[in-house]
Amino acid sequence: MVVDSRSSKQSLFQPLPGGIKLLMALAMILAAGLIPLENWPAHGLLIGMIYIGLSIAGVTTGYLLRRLALFMPMLLVFGLSAPAVRSDGAAWSWTISLWLRCTVSFLAGLWLIHVLPFRELLITLRRWRCPAVLIAMLGFMYRYTFILWDELHRLQNARAARDFGSGPWWRTWSTNSQMIGLLLLRAMERAERTHRAMLARGWDGSVRFLESDE
Amino acid sequence: MHIRDGILGPEVCLMAGIISLGAVSYSLRRLRFDLEDRAVPLTGMLAALIFAGQMVNFPLLGLPVSGHLLGGVLAAVTLGPWAGCLAISMVLIVQAVLFSDGGLMSLGANILNMGVVGAWGGYGVYSTIRRTFGSSHAATVAAAVIAAWLSVLAAATLFCVEFLLSSHSSGFDPRGILTLMVLYHALIGVGEALITGGVLAYVLGRRPDLIPELGSIGPVGRVGGFAVSGVVLALAVAAILAPFKSELPDGLDAVSEQVGLSALEVERPPLVLEDYAIPLLARWPQLSVSVAGILGTLIVFAGAAGLAGMTRRTTPSIVTRSIVTTDGSHGG
Amino acid sequence: MANTEPAAIELRRLTFQYPNGRLALGEITCSIPTGERIAVVGPSGAGKSTLLMHLNGLLPAPPITSDDRAQVFIQGTTVTRQRLRDIRRQVGFLFQDPDDQLFCPTVRDDVAFGPLNLGLSREEVMSRVEAGLAAVGMADCSTRNPSELSTGERKRVCLAGILACQPAILVLDEPTSNLDPRARRQLLEILRAFQGTLVVATHDLDFVIELCTRVLVLESGKVQADGATERILSDPLIMDRYGLEVPWRLRKP
Numbered sequence: 184m185v186v187d188s189r190s191s192k193q194s195l196f197q198p199l200p201g202g203i204k205l206l207m208a209l210a211m212i213l214a215a216g217l218i219p220l221e222n223w224p225a226h227g228l229l230i231g232m233i234y235i236g237l238s239i240a241g242v243t244t245g246y247l248l249r250r251l252a253l254f255m256p257m258l259l260v261f262g263l264s265a266p267a268v269r270s271d272g273a274a275w276s277w278t279i280s281l282w283l284r285c286t287v288s289f290l291a292g293l294w295l296i297h298v299l300p301f302r303e304l305l306i307t308l309r310r311w312r313c314p315a316v317l318i319a320m321l322g323f324m325y326r327y328t329f330i331l332w333d334e335l336h337r338l339q340n341a342r343a344a345r346d347f348g349s350g351p352w353w354r355t356w357s358t359n360s361q362m363i364g365l366l367l368l369r370a371m372e373r374a375e376r377t378h379r380a381m382l383a384r385g386w387d388g389s390v391r392f393l394e395s396d397e
Numbered sequence: 398m399h400i401r402d403g404i405l406g407p408e409v410c411l412m413a414g415i416i417s418l419g420a421v422s423y424s425l426r427r428l429r430f431d432l433e434d435r436a437v438p439l440t441g442m443l444a445a446l447i448f449a450g451q452m453v454n455f456p457l458l459g460l461p462v463s464g465h466l467l468g469g470v471l472a473a474v475t476l477g478p479w480a481g482c483l484a485i486s487m488v489l490i491v492q493a494v495l496f497s498d499g500g501l502m503s504l505g506a507n508i509l510n511m512g513v514v515g516a517w518g519g520y521g522v523y524s525t526i527r528r529t530f531g532s533s534h535a536a537t538v539a540a541a542v543i544a545a546w547l548s549v550l551a552a553a554t555l556f557c558v559e560f561l562l563s564s565h566s567s568g569f570d571p572r573g574i575l576t577l578m579v580l581y582h583a584l585i586g587v588g589e590a591l592i593t594g595g596v597l598a599y600v601l602g603r604r605p606d607l608i609p610e611l612g613s614i615g616p617v618g619r620v621g622g623f624a625v626s627g628v629v630l631a632l633a634v635a636a637i638l639a640p641f642k643s644e645l646p647d648g649l650d651a652v653s654e655q656v657g658l659s660a661l662e663v664e665r666p667p668l669v670l671e672d673y674a675i676p677l678l679a680r681w682p683q684l685s686v687s688v689a690g691i692l693g694t695l696i697v698f699a700g701a702a703g704l705a706g707m708t709r710r711t712t713p714s715i716v717t718r719s720i721v722t723t724d725g726s727h728g729g
Numbered sequence: 730m731a732n733t734e735p736a737a738i739e740l741r742r743l744t745f746q747y748p749n750g751r752l753a754l755g756e757i758t759c760s761i762p763t764g765e766r767i768a769v770v771g772p773s774g775a776g777k778s779t780l781l782m783h784l785n786g787l788l789p790a791p792p793i794t795s796d797d798r799a800q801v802f803i804q805g806t807t808v809t810r811q812r813l814r815d816i817r818r819q820v821g822f823l824f825q826d827p828d829d830q831l832f833c834p835t836v837r838d839d840v841a842f843g844p845l846n847l848g849l850s851r852e853e854v855m856s857r858v859e860a861g862l863a864a865v866g867m868a869d870c871s872t873r874n875p876s877e878l879s880t881g882e883r884k885r886v887c888l889a890g891i892l893a894c895q896p897a898i899l900v901l902d903e904p905t906s907n908l909d910p911r912a913r914r915q916l917l918e919i920l921r922a923f924q925g926t927l928v929v930a931t932h933d934l935d936f937v938i939e940l941c942t943r944v945l946v947l948e949s950g951k952v953q954a955d956g957a958t959e960r961i962l963s964d965p966l967i968m969d970r971y972g973l974e975v976p977w978r979l980r981k982p
Contacts, residue, residue: 205494212502216407250497256462258401281403288402292497302834304494314425316437317483322834323441324448324487329876330828331449356455360595363450363466367475367596368604373829374442378435379787380830383822384894385814385846388434393841393854438832 194240196298201307204299211236211291215284221276226283233290240297250293251286258285301325315390331370338362398467398549398585399492400507400556402500406563413559414505420513421486428479436480443476444484448491455592464588469515470545471593474523474537474608475600481516506559510552519548524611534601537608542594549586553578735805737763737898737926738784743800745779745788745950753779754950763804763897766927768937768958771947772972777902777930778825780947784900784928785820786813804897818847821896825903827883836862836878836886837871843894861893862886865919881912888919898926905933934962934976946971 196204211233218225237247262278299307305318342358378386405413428436447468455464468488473481486508492498499507526540557575600607738761745754753776761767769777782788783801785808792810793799799807803816824830833839840861844854862868865885875883884904891899899920905913917939920927929941937944937958944961946954948971954961961967963979 209501212402212500213407215403216405216410216502261404285401285403288500288502289497292402292493292501295501296495296497299494301495305834314422316425316429317421317487319437320441320444320483321487321491322838323437323832324444324491325834326832326875327442327445328448329874331445332452335449335452352456352458356591357595359453359455360592361599363453363592364596364599364603366449367446367471367600368607370442370446371439371475371607374438376824376826376829377442377832378438379782380822380824381438381832381842382434383785383787383817383820383824384830384843384890385817386434386842387814387846388429388436390437391845393838393845393851393858441832 194298196240199298201299201303202310204295205304205307208291208295211294212288215287215291218284220280226280226287229287230283233287233294236294237290237297240294242293242297247290247293251289254286254289258282309392315392318392319390327370327373330373331366334369335362335366338365398511398552398582399489399499400503400510400559402502404500404563405503405506405559407502409559409563410500410502410505412505413503413509417486417505417508417513420482420517421508424479424482424486424517428477428483431477431479439476440480440483440487443472443480444487447472447484448488450596451488455588464585464592466592466596467511467515467549467589468593469511470519470523470541470548470589471596473516473520474541474593474597477609478517478520481520482512485512485516506556510555510559514552514555515548518551519544522547527611532610534598534605537601538594538598541597542590545593546586546590549582549589550579553582553586734763735802736760737765737804738928739802739805740783741800741802743780743783745776745783752950754783757950757952759945759952759955761926761928763926764924765943766941767929767943767945768941769928769930769945769947770932770934770937770973771953775947775971776950777947779950781822781900781902781928781930783808784898785822786810786816787822818894819896820898820900821891821894823884823887823891823899823901823904825906827880827887830887830890831875831883834874835871836867836873836875839875839886840871840890840893843890847894857893857895858889861889861891864892864922865889866915879912880907881909881915884908884912884916885919888916892923896925898928899923900928902930903932904929905931905936934973935978938962938976938978946973948972 211229215229218229259282262281305322308318308321309315339362342362346358428440432439447466450466450468450471453466455466457464469481469485472484475481476484489499489504489507489511493501493504493507522544523540526543527536530536530540554575557571557578560574561571597608738759740757740759743754743757744752747753757780769780771777779788784803786792786801792808792813794810796807796809799809801808803819806812806815808816831839833842837858840858841854844857849857858871859868862871865888867882867885867889870878870882870886875886878886901920904916904920908916913933913936917936920940927941929937931937941958944954944956944958945952946961946967953971954967959979963975963981965975967973968975
């Protein structure tokens with residue numbers, strides 16, 4: 184599973200520095216959070232802006248609909264808690280406003296995925312004086328997530344090859360827990376080996392970066 | 398459990414963000430002290446593991462959605478509360494920025510609920526139970542299971558507090574929100590507890606040396622562990638009892654007047670947090686006491702934990718366990 | 730008469746015990762002159778990897794601190810805690826699984842890791858990275874994510890990262906495992922071009938024939954045979970006794 188494939192697309196936003204893109208997304212989310220509840224024109228404006236932004240960034244409609252389809256059910260349920268819990272008539276307008284606000288924020292997040300590759304995020308964090316150790320850890324995490332995902336798929340395939348149908352739910356839960364447990368064992372053992380490899384190349388605990396921005 | 402943007406008000410997000418920043422920085426310092434040059438590979442890998450583990454689907458009977466591991470307690474049990482908090486925070490950061498799986502603005506609140514309450518708090522409960530009941534495999538698993546359930550509940554309460562402090566949420570009956578959240582998260586908590594227990598039981602069966610002894614993860618200390626677990630317990634209990642505590646806030650008010658405590662409260666120097674909270678809280682006279690109580694509890698316990706941490710900082714404790722397999726084999 | 734230059738690697742009665750008390754290495758004594766290419770072969774569990782890890786101070790852990798107890802000498806220097814930095818500068822170690830050593834988000838970052846730890850300037854680091862990638866034929870992959878590369882490519886990137894530190898000695902643990910024939914051949918070419926001392930632990934005896942002039946047979950932590958490649962590997966008695974097989978190339982018709 185390649186995480187960064189979406190952000191490698193060329194778009195108008197690409198040359199902007201990572202920090203600006205992050206701030207733009209945050210600004211949109213902040214705006215969504217600050218607009219008064221029933222100011223429908225403001226809601227509409229934000230939706231329009233985010234739609235334009237998504238189009239420029241090259242987000243495909245298919246992707247958009249797929250992500251929204253996953254996001255909406257939870258949001259709908261949460262929104263319905265208002266009429267369920269509140270007694271006043273303003274409940275529904277609160278709910279609709281919530282749906283719009285959350286959707287705009289979610290779409291701002293989708294926009295960010297498409298314009299900010301992981302490496303740029305790390306460079307931005309470095310510029311913002313984020314501790315070097317944390318950035319090194321994030322880089323590690325990124326790299327090893329791919330490896331662990333592959334191992335997880337291998338484990339799942341191996342399990343599926345011996346799994347002749349759906350057993351009782353607790354059996355699936357037990358098998359899945361064991362799978363995560365095995366993954367944890369392998370992961371920590373690999374981490375120890377990696378540490379050794381780092382030592383072999385002169386690692387002494389201080390993080391050093393290659394100061395280049397490409 | 399991942400809070401989406403738009404649910405919490407920006408001012409609450411900012412507050413939570415500041416607290417999370419402090420907590421993550423502190424975790425980073427303690428972690429480097431404990432693990433030194435092993436911090437980067439171990440924590441990075443743990444974060445990747447939690448990330449991958451969160452993807453595993455645990456089917457729920459007949460429902461179209463499935464359960465997932467959160468991993469706060471699991472992370473803390475494996476590498477300690479500092480690494481646990483950092484690992485969860487990193488997962489949340491990547492999920493928010495690269496997957497839009499959780500709010501960007503609400504990142505601070507998510508880290509606070511799942512990284513701090515989840516990992517720190519969960520570890521506090523875990524270590525307290527383990528200290529009391531011993532280090533057998535059964536006790537370890539039981540401690541983790543209980544800690545996982547309680548930490549989910551505590552995080553739910555904290556979310557309710559955050560929500561109720563948001564300006565968008567006026568007109569909401571706090572008890573109603575709390576009841577809904579508690580019911581939902583009590584169920585989620587069971588799932589989390591079962592998965593955490595299952596994973597830990599497997600790991601202990603294969604490689605018990607991978608799960609560190611309590612003393613080896615830097616000086617968490619008796620007081621620190623007790624303090625943090627106290628916080629989690631307080632939040633969890635608040636979650637459970639609050640829907641039913643209809644008369645108590647009034648009762649507490651009456652009692653405090655009778656005993657003259659209200660006069661004492663006036664003389665206490667105003668803390669920034671409470672000053673900020675009061676205008677919003679003024680709308681809910683019934684809940685203001687309990688909310689302020691929870692916040693006050695948090696602050697008091699945080700102070701106690703901080704003090705406990707300070708007194709132990711002079712004695713370094715380095716994790717020296719090696720997990721090279723006992724026959725040293727890698728194939729040669 | 731005698732060569733006064735110290736041997737690249739010298740082992741003096743090297744002994745090592747696992748934590749559970751089992752003997753891993755028993756009094757290994759061996760001298761490897763500069764520029765030699767030596768293979769360490771033997772059945773699984775013989776202690777090959779354990780031996781290799783003594784060459785750059787990964788074992789014993791924690792490292793010894795006094796010179797008198799030193800049993801491993803790299804270019805005349807004892808392998809002790811104080812000298813680890815220098816030792817690891819001189820000895821490059823390629824581990825069996827490339828995913829254990831490729832831990833940075835991009836190829837270039839990873840190859841730069843070693844030079845950065847050496848404290849070199851940015852320009853020097855960049856030039857070492859370019860040279861390292863060029864030596865392994867991966868110059869156009871510098872911005873790629875290692876997860877996108879094949880096993881052979883990852884192995885080459887690992888090697889680039891080690892070559893970028895310009896070590897005098899290269900130690901390789903099962904370098905050809907999981908490599909397809911083409912990747913194996915590419916690795917062979919790269920290693921043939923390496924000018925320094927080579928120590929290779931491997932099951933791939935054909936690889937040994939093509940690369941190494943000397944073979945050490947290890948079994949149960951002890952040196953059972955030590956000599957020229959062709960002599961040792963074509964001796965069926967030695968091969969059979971230690972769980973190996975005479976490579977086809979050397980079999981008498």
